Amino acid sequence: MTDLAERLEALETRIAFQDQTIEELNATITEQWRQIDVLSRKLETVEEQVRSGVYIADPSTEAPPPHY
Template identity: 75%
Template sequence: MTELADRLEALETRIAFQDHTIDELNATITAQWQQIDILKRKLDTIEQQVRAGVHIADPASEPPPPHY
């Protein structure tokens, strides 16, 4: 009966590790989606500013870099 008990314990241990891994993956995916949402909002804001004609520096008006 100890062989069966050992196999059962091994399966329970394996399931516990799998559950832990699934929880970690879920947390990672949730954090990534939150970051994606933040980045989407920032991109939308920038797009609105560009479409509204918010002044963006003209490269011709920039002074040349020091190595010129």
């Protein structure tokens, strides 16, 4: 009976660690999706600005590079 109790306790411990790992992985994935959403929105904004010509600069108004 002790062997059975030890095996049961080992399984319960293992399940507890697995539950903790699953929760940590879920939190990590949730944070990564949040970051992906933020970056996707920023990328869309930059793409819209480039399409509308906001980032197209007039070369005559730009300062020369630092090595000149």
